[in-house]
Amino acid sequence: MNQGNQDKRKQRDYEDDDSEEEEIEQPISVHNKGDMEEEINLDFVFLDPNQKQFHSIKTFMNGYLEGISFKSSELANIICDQVELGTMVGQEDEDNVFGFTTILNIGEIKSNVIGEILHYVDTKSQQFNKQHQQLQHIFQTPKKIGLFINERILNLAPQLVPILHNQLKEDINWLQKEDPSNSLTNLDYLLVITKSFKDNDQQKQTQKKSTTDLNDLIFQKFEDFVFLQKSVVSFRFLSEGSKQTQQVSDFMKTEQDGQICYRLIYLIQLKDYLAQIANIEKYVQQ
Amino acid sequence: MANRCQFENSNDIGVFSKLTNAYCLVALGGSENFYSVFESELGLSMPVIHCSIGGTRIIGRLTAGNKNGLLVPNTCTDQELKQIRNSLPDEVKVKRVEEKLSALGNCVACNDYVALIHSDLDKETEEIIADTLGVEVFRTTVAQQVLVGTYCCFNNQGGLVHPLTTVEELDELANLLQIPLCAGTVNRGSDIIASGLVVNDVAAFCGLDTTSTEITVIEKIFKLQDKNKQNMEVQIRQDMMQELE
Numbered sequence: 259m260n261q262g263n264q265d266k267r268k269q270r271d272y273e274d275d276d277s278e279e280e281e282i283e284q285p286i287s288v289h290n291k292g293d294m295e296e297e298i299n300l301d302f303v304f305l306d307p308n309q310k311q312f313h314s315i316k317t318f319m320n321g322y323l324e325g326i327s328f329k330s331s332e333l334a335n336i337i338c339d340q341v342e343l344g345t346m347v348g349q350e351d352e353d354n355v356f357g358f359t360t361i362l363n364i365g366e367i368k369s370n371v372i373g374e375i376l377h378y379v380d381t382k383s384q385q386f387n388k389q390h391q392q393l394q395h396i397f398q399t400p401k402k403i404g405l406f407i408n409e410r411i412l413n414l415a416p417q418l419v420p421i422l423h424n425q426l427k428e429d430i431n432w433l434q435k436e437d438p439s440n441s442l443t444n445l446d447y448l449l450v451i452t453k454s455f456k457d458n459d460q461q462k463q464t465q466k467k468s469t470t471d472l473n474d475l476i477f478q479k480f481e482d483f484v485f486l487q488k489s490v491v492s493f494r495f496l497s498e499g500s501k502q503t504q505q506v507s508d509f510m511k512t513e514q515d516g517q518i519c520y521r522l523i524y525l526i527q528l529k530d531y532l533a534q535i536a537n538i539e540k541y542v543q544q
Numbered sequence: 545m546a547n548r549c550q551f552e553n554s555n556d557i558g559v560f561s562k563l564t565n566a567y568c569l570v571a572l573g574g575s576e577n578f579y580s581v582f583e584s585e586l587g588l589s590m591p592v593i594h595c596s597i598g599g600t601r602i603i604g605r606l607t608a609g610n611k612n613g614l615l616v617p618n619t620c621t622d623q624e625l626k627q628i629r630n631s632l633p634d635e636v637k638v639k640r641v642e643e644k645l646s647a648l649g650n651c652v653a654c655n656d657y658v659a660l661i662h663s664d665l666d667k668e669t670e671e672i673i674a675d676t677l678g679v680e681v682f683r684t685t686v687a688q689q690v691l692v693g694t695y696c697c698f699n700n701q702g703g704l705v706h707p708l709t710t711v712e713e714l715d716e717l718a719n720l721l722q723i724p725l726c727a728g729t730v731n732r733g734s735d736i737i738a739s740g741l742v743v744n745d746v747a748a749f750c751g752l753d754t755t756s757t758e759i760t761v762i763e764k765i766f767k768l769q770d771k772n773k774q775n776m777e778v779q780i781r782q783d784m785m786q787e788l789e
Contacts, residue, residue: 313734316753320553327575330553331732331753 302418304425307337307344307360314348314355318409322451323378324498324521329371336367337407342433343442345425347410347418357410359422361430361448365401366441375405379449379523387493387523396447396491396525404528406448408479419481420539427532445528450485452524453478454494455517476517481538485526488534492524545768546748546759549581555731555751556739558604558697562649563742563749565656565700566611567632568592571601585747593631596624604742608652608659608693613637613676617646639676643669650693653738655700658721660684660692682720687713696725697738699745701767704728707735726765730754743768 305311316334337344337360344360364372376397383390396403408422434443454475475494477483486492497519551560551574560571561582568586570579572594582592597606598619608615613636616625620640629638643666645651651662652673659679661670674681686695687706695706696717703725705714718725730740731751741750743766750762763769 312732316555325552327550327553327577331555 300415301350302347302356302415303350304421305346305348305355306341307339307346307358308341309338310353311346311348311355312338314353315358318355318358319407322407322409323375326378326498328374328378329369332369332371333375336362336369336371342437342440343426343429345422345429347414347422357414357418357422359406359408359426361404361406361426361442361445363401363441363445364403364405364449365399372405375451376400379451382495382521382523383493386495387491389491389493393491393525399446401441402444402446403525404442404445404448406450406531408450408452408481410479412478416480416542419479420535420542423481423535423538427535430532447490447525448528448531450482450522450524450526452482452522453497454482454520454522456520458516458518475520480541482522484534484537484541485531486522486524488530489524489526492522494520494522497521545585545770546750546754546762546766547581547585548752548754548759549578549749550752551578555734555753556736557749557751558649558737558739558742559602560604561742561749562604562607562609563744563747564610564614565744565746566590566636567609567614569603569607569614569628570594571603572596573601581749585749591631591633593628595628595631598624603649605647605649605693605739608648608654608673608677609636610654610656610677610679611636612656612678613639615639615641615648615652615673615676617648618642619646637676639672641669641672648693649738650691653693653696653698654679655698655721655723657700658682660686660696660717660720662692663690684717684720686717694736694738697741697743698723698725699743699766701745702726702765704730704737704741704762704765706737724765726761728758728761728765730758730762732758 312334315337316331319330319333322330340360340362344358346355346358348355364376383393387393430443433440454477456475472483472486549557551557551571554560560574562569567590568582570582570592579592586592595603597603597616598621600606606617606619614628614632616628616638618640625638625640632638641648645662645665651665653660654677657679659673659677659681661673661681661683663683663685670681673679684692686692687709689695689706697704698721700723702723703721705717705725705727707727707729709727714725714727729735730737732753732755734740740754741748741762746768748762748766748768750759
């Protein structure tokens with residue numbers, strides 16, 4: 259199945275017909291201690307998923323469920339094997355990946371790791387989600403739900419983000435034309451598990467306020483703010499992981515009373531996600 | 545025996561633990577699974593000490609040690625140093641090193657007799673290593689990498705080095721260390737040997753992703769196989785040769 263899809267991939271109309279990569283030059287300015295601004299040109303390359311990227315993907319996936327032990331290697335394997343949908347950003351001739359986006363069909367993939375992730379979402383939803391019934395109703399048709407995984411290193415140039423999402427959109431369009439029977443073309447919803455932060459001081463002040471105010475949150479990935487506004491179900495909860503690391507660095511607490519980490523889980527309709535991608539670009543241009 | 549384990553989903557065992565022939569240090573905050581693998585294998589023969597260095601959990605990369613001593617960086621707080629000192633056996637000397645290259649685990653690779661160190665380590669630090677750890681010290685590189693503590697890992701019986709180490713370099717290092725060496729990988733092709741593996745003379749621990757081929761190489765080069773198993777293999781080989789004849 260994979261081999262067939264790889265062949266189809268090569269027939270796509272790209273500027274470079276044989277290559278599976280696109281080069282985007284991103285000049286980045288750097289200040290140098292009172293000297294004149296120095297420009298460093300960095301070349302990023304967008305790639306299809308590939309087994310060589312396994313280690314990078316696995317590193318990103320380690321913290322996916324707040325440090326809870328789960329089969330992250332299996333998940334990384336599945337992501338790397340799904341050539342037909344998914345984009346990685348890295349550098350030429352290097353196997354390190356700086357960020358990626360992909361969508362996995364929850365109902366189609368026969369792997370324990372998907373079960374572990376769904377169990378996690380269900381457990382957290384029972385505890386924290388006011389719209390739990392709605393979420394359960396949507397989950398009754400798992401083949402219509404895609405797990406949207408969008409991870410990158412913290413300081414990746416924001417100009418690359420809209421491209422990553424646009425690539426996903428193009429991948430879906432291509433699949434609809436070339437392989438309409440593929441399960442990834444029939445998705446209705448995307449499930450997203452992500453992170454956000456809140457200032458510690460604010461937490462004390464706004465305890466009585468409604469907890470659905472998005473403007474209070476600091477998003478690790480800015481596009482989550484854009485997508486959340488169109489989400490059908492969303493909820494958040496205090497991250498267990500942050501409690502654990504505090505245990506180790508307690509004596510340094512005075513330097514770290516910064517921010518509290520919240521995990522966010524939301525469901526967005528695929529068509530809304532695709533429509534919102536254009537709005538992300540506006541954020542980057544600001 | 546080589547055992548696979550994970551520290552909170554990370555296969556980088558060598559980052560969160562330090563194993564020698566006299567003691568074992570492990571980072572705080574891991575799951576019970578992680579500790580139980582160590583404790584069941586090492587048993588009562590050596591203390592398994594939970595600690596942190598400078599408030600961090602990356603103790604395997606910050607410390608260097610063997611059965612004679614342990615070196616900690618200047619980022620280690622007094623409280624942590626005291627706790628480690630109290631938990632270690634009396635024969636083990638603990639010393640805090642004032643060195644700008646503070647990730648001692650990345651800069652120093654050692655067993656109970658020899659140490660390889662980063663080329664830019666201070667002369668003073670070199671002397672402290674020789675004195676506290678009771679080893680002969682050599683400044684060298686491994687596969688043209690200065691971080692010797694990261695790209696090689698050895699016990700008193702054998703060693704594993706970066707996969708791109710040339711044959712000449714292997715011979716040279718084997719000569720210095722007086723033990724057999726082998727180039728290989730851990731954790732499914734990762735070349736950062738020491739972060740994926742901790743080893744002493746009787747046991748090794750590596751990440752869950754380590755393939756069975758890698759485990760076989762590890763058990764062979766560090767001579768961790770059961771004596772019974774080894775004898776059995778020799779016997780099977782002999783029987784097969786007889787049959788072919």
